[in-house]
Amino acid sequence: MVELVAKSAGDGLLPVTIGKLSLTEEVPTALTSLMPFKGGAAALEAALGAGLPGPGESGAAAGGRVLWFGQNQYMLVGGAAEGLGDAAAVTDQSDAWVVVRLEGEGCEDVLARLVPLDLRPQVFAEGRTARTELMHMMSSVTRVGPQAFMIMVFRSMAATLVHDLKTAMQGVTARR
Amino acid sequence: MRVEGKGLINRGHPVSFTFDGMRYEGYEGDTLASALLANDVRLVARSFKYHRPRGILTAGSEEPNALVTVGRGARQEPNVRATVQEIYHGLEARSQNRWPNLTWDALQVNDLAAPFFGAGFYYKTFMWPKAFWEKVYEPAIRRAAGLGALSGENNADSYEKAYAFCDLLVIGAGPTGLMAALVAGRAGADVILADEDASLGGRLLAETHEVDGMPGAEWVREVLEELGEMPNVRLMPRTTVTGAHDGGTFGALERVAHHTIGRAGTPLECFWRIVAKRSILAAGALERPVAFRNNDRPGIMTAGAVRAYLNRWGVSPGKMVTVFTNNDSGHRTARDLLDAGVHVAALIDSRHDAPDCAGVRVLKGAQVCDSGGRLGLESITIRSVSGEDKLQTDCLAMSGGWNPTVHMTCHMGGRPVWNQDLEAFVPAEGAIPGMRAAGACNGVFSTAGCLRAGAEAAAEALDALGVAGGAVELPAAEDDPYRIAPLWAVPGKGRAWLDFQNDVTVKDVKQAAVENFRSVEHMKRYTTQGMATDQGKNSNVAALAILADVTGRAIPETGTTTFRPPYVPVSIAAMGAGSQGKGFAPQRFTTSHKASVERGAPMIEAGLWYRPSYFPVSGETTWRQSCDREVNMVRESVGVCDVSTLGKIDIQGKDAAEFLDFVYTNTFSTLKVGRCRYGLMLREDGFVMDDGTTARLSETHYVMTTTTAAAGEVMRHLEFVHQGLRPDLDVNFISVTEQWAQFAVAGPKSRELLDELLDEPLSEGDWPFMACGAVEVAGVKGRLFRISFSGEHAYELAVPARYGDSLFRLLMARAEEKGGGPYGMEALNVLRIEKGFITHAEIHGRTTAFDVGLEKMVSGKKDCIGKTMSERPGLFGDDREQLVGLKPVGPVKQLAAGAHLFNEKEEAVRVNDQGYVTSVAFSPTLGHMLGMGFLKNGRARHGETIRMVDHLRGLETYCEVIDPVAFDPEGGRVRG
Helix, strand or coil, X not given: CCCCCCCCCCCCCCCEEECCEEEEEECCCCEXXXXXXXXCHHHHHHHHCCCCCCCCCEEEECCEEEEEEECCEEEEEECCCCCCCCCEEEEECXXXXXXXXXXXXXXXXXXXXXXXXXXXXXXXXXXXXXXXXXXXXXXXXXXXXXXXXXXXXXXXXXXXXXXXXXXXHHHHHHCC | CECCCCCCCEEEXXXXXXXXXXXXXXXXXXXXXXXXXXXXXXXXEECCCCCCXXXXXXXXXXXXXXXXXXXXXXXXXXXXXXXXXXXXXXXXXXXXXXXXXXCCEHHHHHHHCHHHCCCCHHHHHCCCCCCHHHHHHHHHHHHXXXXXXXXXXXXXXXXXXXXXXXXXXXXXXXXXXXXXXXXXXXXXXXXXXXXXXXXCCHHHHCCCCEECCEEHHHHHHHHHHHHHHCCCEEEECCEEEEEEEHHHEEEEXXXXXXXXXXXXXXXXXXXXXXXXXXXXXXXXXXXXXXXXXXXXXXXXXXXXXXXXXXXXXXXXXXXXXEEEXXXXXXXXHHHHHHHCCCEEEEEEECCCCCCCCCCCCEEECCEXXXXXXXXXXXXXXXXXXXXXXXXXXXXXXXXXXXXXXXXXXXXXXXCXXXXXXXCEEECCCCCCCCEEECHHHHCCCCHHHHHHHHHHHHHHHHHHHXXXXXXXXXXXXXXXXXXXXXXXXXXXXXXXXXXXXXXXXXXXXXXXXXXXXXXXXXXXXXXXXXXXCCCCCCCHHHHHHHHHHHCCCCHHHHXXXXXXXXXXXXXXXXXCCCCCHHHHCCCEECCCHHHHHHCCCCEEEECCEEEECCCCCCCCCCHHHHHHHHHHHHHXXXXXXXXXXXXXXXXXXXXXXXXXXXXXXXXXXXXXXXEEEEEEEEXXXXXXXXXXXXXXXXXXXXXXXXXXXXXXXXXXXXXXXXXXXXXXXXXXXXXXXXXXXXXXXXXXXXXXXXXXXXXXXXCCCCCCCCEEXXXXXXXXXXXXXXXXXXXXXXEEEEEXXXXXXXXXXXHHHHHHHCCCEECCHHHHHHHHHHHCCCCCCCCXXXXXXCCCCCXXXXXXXXXXXXXXXXXXXXXXXXCCEEEEEEXXXXXXXXXXXXXXXXXXXXXXXXXXXXXXXXXXXXXXXXXXXXXXXXXXXXXXXXXXXXXXXXXXXXXXEEEEEECCCCCCCCCHHHHC
């Protein structure tokens, strides 16, 4: 009888703490891509028990958080993907992304070194999300707290993500 | 020398540093320039072309002379302006462009030969022989002329880049900028106040003006305290805004650690991109030198710089100072020096109606026409109505008036406007959208005027931002008029310097005009005036005023050259921060990476991915040994290879089949559920884009595979086709490349291996070649595809990526038990060449389906992207170079990719070219080298002998043209 051992995307890379900043791996129960078919948005909303977020927005749904993830594309982080019906292309992405949480005083300054977005709280408030460039990587950035961001990049780039975030965290911390 | 009781330096905190190996003491708050002057070091550099002794001219970032090298080894930083370099304990600075040393520089002979070296000399002299320019003349000239040098080692420093956003960006923190920031900050706007100096305050730190009844520096301290407490105001000292760009974006260079010995993790510099809704340019003004004979001697400085050294750093650059001015501001220098107890020999004012100055002799209507001294100023010659007089002095403070710092307003094509009263250019209004120039950079030269302008500019910005601002009380300050009479150059013989940094004289500019380089842009290029790292900040206006004079035109008519970003030199390292070494691109690692590296597999880059080249075992000393073994292993038992890097695209929807029929040349709507099909995709121009297998998981669900290299391109193509061409189709797709770890299990024993691993063995008959379906491994749901890139009975097994590492190790171990093992990219390549399978070496963008022999895959029953275009004349037929196999038949057995093919009897020259070789490998299965390539009418020429010539490697081989499928052409093994 064989056995397969699961490894998270950030295995061996995290956590990292530098000064007042911490970077930890999040392992949501599932990541599920939801892409409604034509005329399927309403049925998907009913199945989710929540409205689909507009561009740059996120919201609670199906026991998790649903992120706007691109044109006609949503990402359900956590929660239950079962029973969402056939109104949307439902694709398991649980293993496709590394999910990290950047938290602490100065986390905006860290991201300001990597992400070309206006992340001031009055512009990018809690719950706001963006698909954006992070250094050289395509990423998803969501503010999940007054001083906390959830960041996702493709799984294969986990090491580069941690490297880039760590360098920026050091740069910010060294200036204090 | 230091002047007691003056300066804003911290005298309780001495700092020691070295210059050219000599140890000196300064104080915290000193720049290298102020500390050197305090130690009476006047000679700090040699000039670019003539190697003339040079001293410190200014007190700011515009400094043209005092360029030094800081640090040693890999960290050495050349061309640092001593005027912006703050001193710190252990600072090591060295002078540049001299040999063997600063006081005795061998190349000062250049100065004696100066009559020959004027503008245009090089262009005229080194014309012949032509070949000499690159080999002889240029290297020699470069050695003689110059700046500092890089270490030649890898840069050991780290750099940063960052983004910032605000409502209002205030550029410059002098009285105008501080007032603007204060008004906008109090109103609650998000403000960034950036200034290139370490201490904010601008000229208020360099003058003795009172503001609001207190010393200027004191008022600055209070304002900064208030601004510092505002959460909506961000102060950015040591940050030079370098450029104004589109959409309210500004570049800015922050010198983060140049003033320290450096702490781990601290970047040296940070390059900012600041996005602001509005901006206020409060960049101040730069003082102009006056051109007269030998005006470049160490000890001759701008008058404003002398005041700055006195008032801010408590240094008098001389014991007996003379002032030479054409405007009232020069008188301040005399007054401040006298008040501080420094001896002022004379005040020479070129204006006949110059005001008096208490305590000093004012020579009205007089001019300085020459200077004397060896390595520093000892005397000046004064010309007046009564004749010429010599005067002993060790420092001359000169002022030719002030140039508003208009540079930033010209970065988007704006041209500055000539102001006759100021004898200077001022910014054109609206030159940068959303920007308002205010204060000295807009031609307002009094402190009160600047404070008012700052407040007004802020009020205007607040209005535009829709932020309500309260009334502000303007602090009281001096409001002296700025009176000036133009004086660009003192007439006379000899060389009068305009551009100190590029050694350009008044005579050079006149020579340019004589040779008909009358346009200011031509004059600039002919003389190199303004082309040094100071970008002519000190010389542009004077040079064009002289050009205007000799060409008989007015100054505004003559026009200016173009100011471009960056405002100050910016290191490339800062702009490319993070991209050193491996930071240049993200690294993509497969789940099997660790296990492969543990096996000693050398990794090669495939796009951003890292893939194992081969897996050496003990006793193997070359890659070929490992590769040959791995190929034999796959042909004889079983091999395992990570193929996760291939693009995988999940395609769902009721119109998925129709969509695929449109993007692929062949038909996928007829594919049965549970089966895969090889597909070919064309670009819109009819050439082959990519290939791969696509599996049908259900009626409405497919998973497409692409090549590793084209995964992104195919995804983009599908998006384009869906969004742009067939939005009517109800289909959605998403990349699942990263979701699945996928491994090829190839070889006669592949089935045996899988049966051991899968929870349920593969049932006979259900898994023919090209079957696919769901399987379980240790309870984990996976996907299995019976596809083959090796020509063997093979499968690809996919599991969620979290299990990738575990499954790969398991597959390796089980394969090894059967005499197999892992194989890398080299073996994978050999296996596919033996089978004649194409990769992007063959479908390189210039080949059609016809060329690669797959024209039958372009279905005649339906349309697809690229079909019509692929039917254009010339894209098919006997003239096309067609895919063939190649096998060496002569005495030389080697083949080389990139080589060209020629007919046996024809000369190997371009016009006789018959085709080229795309892929080669040694086939251990067949015992000789094999090649793939494209040959004119190749499919009809199987059996012919052809000559392969590699002109680069000097290789020539006779080959037999064969079918591209060299091994098992019937495909019995793959189906078996």
